[in-house]
Every structure is written in C-alpha cells, then in structure tokens.
Amino acid sequence: MVGTDASKRTISELVASVADRISDSYLQAALSWAERLPSEREMAEGLGVSRGTVRHALQFLADEGAVVNVPQSGWYSSATTYPAPRGPLLSLSASAALRGSKVENRLIRLTARLPREQESLGLGLSLDEHVLAMSRARVLAGQTMCVEHHVISLTRAPGLERSLEAGASLYDTLERHGAKPVRSDLTARAALAGKDAAHLGVDPGSPVLVEDEVVTGEYRQPLMLARAVWRADLYRFRATFTSLSPSGASGPPPDFTASSEVGSWE
Structure with a gap:
C-alpha cells in the first residue's frame, strides 16, 4: 500500500x-x-x-x-472514501484454469537489484533492501495477451529469485515463500502500447489497457508492485454492481463481482 x-x-x-x-x-x-x-x-x-x-x-x-x-x-x-469493489483475488493463471485454459509465460527479464526511490516508497522498503524486477509476456492459445512488469520485495519473499520457475504461478510461488497475497489494489487506464509493442506484437501506437497494482500480504505489508499492459483487442473486463440498501436498513455491504475475459471485442 x-x-x-x-x-x-x-x-x-x-x-x-x-x-x-x-x-x-x-x-x-x-x-x-x-x-x-x-x-x-x-x-x-x-x-x-x-x-x-x-x-x-x-x-x-x-x-x-x-x-x-x-x-x-x-x-x-472520511469524505474521500467510497465503498470499495469486492471480489476474489485470483492470479491470471488461476482465472484461466477456471475456464479450462492454461497461460504460458515468456520471460523477458529477471534481475535482483536495489529499488528505485518510488519503488521503495510503494513497497515500504529502505533503499538498501533488494527487490526482484521481472518482466514477462503472458500467452494464451498462441497469442500474447499482455506484458507484465513486477517489482517484488525480497525482504518479504526471501529466496524468491532462486526458485521462481518460468511456468509457475507467481502467486503460488509467493505463498510458498511465506508471502501469501491477500489483497490487490488496482487501477486501470487507457494508453498506447509504446515500448511494450514489440512483445505484444502490435504497433507502438496501438491502444492498450494498463493496470497498475499494489499487492499486499498479511499485516497489510506491500509485497509487490505490478503493471500489466493488455492488448485492447484481446481483453474484456466485466463488472456487476448492486445498489446500496435503503437508508437505515440493515444487511450485508454492497456486492461487487468482476471477471476478465480473453477474446475478441464484440
């Protein structure tokens, strides 16, 4: 956070x-x-x-x-607080598995290094604590859907750089290292492909959806900063909201469900 x-x-x-x-x-x-x-x-x-x-x-x-x-x-x-969307925290690999598909990972770069200033602030680390910086392309049915860039705290997931396998689920690997992801705060915005275009197989001026994410673990400790750059023609985000209860009524908090799909825009 x-x-x-x-x-x-x-x-x-x-x-x-x-x-x-x-x-x-x-x-x-x-x-x-x-x-x-x-x-x-x-x-x-x-x-x-x-x-x-x-x-x-x-x-x-x-x-x-x-x-x-x-x-x-x-x-x-607080006057600046909105009811937060709620939904299950699933990795892309787990989401694809629920639909009977398998996501392949193509590693672009992987290196352990010291964090940049903004990374240290976002992860709550000092500038002398190492992070694992990883970029990879996510491939489904032979098509590259997105490029992901991760910066992961090695203080909270020690040894991750020595055991991360190319085809393994990152969330599962983090959990095995005692750093189970329990919350994701995500924002999405439209952008152009830019430097990620070559890995996505599109022109630099092609539209993409960029998701910026902060993943936290137990005790609200930030584990990972992530940025996913999705091809706009292969990604669909679907959400369902329900209204709040009438004033003064008791009951559960407002409901929110969301899902991501890979396919062609209709």
Missing part, C-alpha cells in the same frame, strides 16, 4: 482483522460521506473484541484516510 509513514506502521493480525471487519460492517454500508460510525463501545460489542483493539483498528483506518476522529463527537467515515 502506498501511503504515509504512519500508514505503514506494523499492526497485529488481530487489529488488521478488526480493521477489515469495521470496513466491511460499517464503512461499506455508509450511505453518505462523513457519516458518523457507532461508538467504540458499540463496535467492540458487535465485533466481540475489546475497545482498545477497536481503537487501534480505527487509528489504522484513520492513517489510511478511511475514517476521521472528531473530538467530543466520535468517528466518521
């Missing part, structure tokens, strides 16, 4: 879990910005934990910008 030094503080597994449950139970259901949350006592009783644990979790969420504390009033959802 990219954030302030305060947001990178180490927290316990319990506090991280309570922070997620507060987000799911209260922030996700907020029907308007700057909505007041229940009291710490009410949340502690509802979640079955101590008020101290709830307070630590709320402070962590405040560091992330999700909530704000108003003295003598209580905790409020």
Whole structure:
C-alpha cells in the first residue's frame, strides 16, 4: 500500500482483522460521506473484541484516510472514501484454469537489484533492501495477451529469485515463500502500447489497457508492485454492481463481482 509513514506502521493480525471487519460492517454500508460510525463501545460489542483493539483498528483506518476522529463527537467515515469493489483475488493463471485454459509465460527479464526511490516508497522498503524486477509476456492459445512488469520485495519473499520457475504461478510461488497475497489494489487506464509493442506484437501506437497494482500480504505489508499492459483487442473486463440498501436498513455491504475475459471485442 502506498501511503504515509504512519500508514505503514506494523499492526497485529488481530487489529488488521478488526480493521477489515469495521470496513466491511460499517464503512461499506455508509450511505453518505462523513457519516458518523457507532461508538467504540458499540463496535467492540458487535465485533466481540475489546475497545482498545477497536481503537487501534480505527487509528489504522484513520492513517489510511478511511475514517476521521472528531473530538467530543466520535468517528466518521472520511469524505474521500467510497465503498470499495469486492471480489476474489485470483492470479491470471488461476482465472484461466477456471475456464479450462492454461497461460504460458515468456520471460523477458529477471534481475535482483536495489529499488528505485518510488519503488521503495510503494513497497515500504529502505533503499538498501533488494527487490526482484521481472518482466514477462503472458500467452494464451498462441497469442500474447499482455506484458507484465513486477517489482517484488525480497525482504518479504526471501529466496524468491532462486526458485521462481518460468511456468509457475507467481502467486503460488509467493505463498510458498511465506508471502501469501491477500489483497490487490488496482487501477486501470487507457494508453498506447509504446515500448511494450514489440512483445505484444502490435504497433507502438496501438491502444492498450494498463493496470497498475499494489499487492499486499498479511499485516497489510506491500509485497509487490505490478503493471500489466493488455492488448485492447484481446481483453474484456466485466463488472456487476448492486445498489446500496435503503437508508437505515440493515444487511450485508454492497456486492461487487468482476471477471476478465480473453477474446475478441464484440
């Protein structure tokens, strides 16, 4: 996760879990910005934990910008927070396997090195902690769908550079090294192929979809920065949203499902 030094503080597994449950139970259901949350006592009783644990979790969420504390009033959802999309965290290999397909990897480059300044900030590393920089093309049914660029913390996945196999799932390999991915924050934008064009088999001026991703593990520690450059004619993103519950109604948080497909645009 990219954030302030305060947001990178180490927290316990319990506090991280309570922070997620507060987000799911209260922030996700907020029907308007700057909505007041229940009291710490009410949340502690509802979640079955101590008020101290709830307070630590709320402070962590405040560091992330999700909530704000108003003295003598209580905790409020941040005016900059939106209900977050939710869906399963699957690697491309796992997603393809669910459809009976297999993704092949073509390695472009692989090197262990010191991080650049922006990489060290994004991964919460010092400039003398090594990262694994990897670029690879992802091939399905003989066609290159995308080019991926990864920068992975070797502090949190030690020995990864010696055991990463060309055809193996990166997520599975990370998990075997004690760095299981549990969350992905992703943004997508339209762009031109540029320097990735040759690996994609398109002209530099061809349209592509670029996904920038921060993958985090347990205790909210950033594991990997990734950029995927997709051929626009071979990729489709599909999402389904459902409306929020009426004001004052109880129930689960808003639902979100999403899937990625490889094929021709219709």
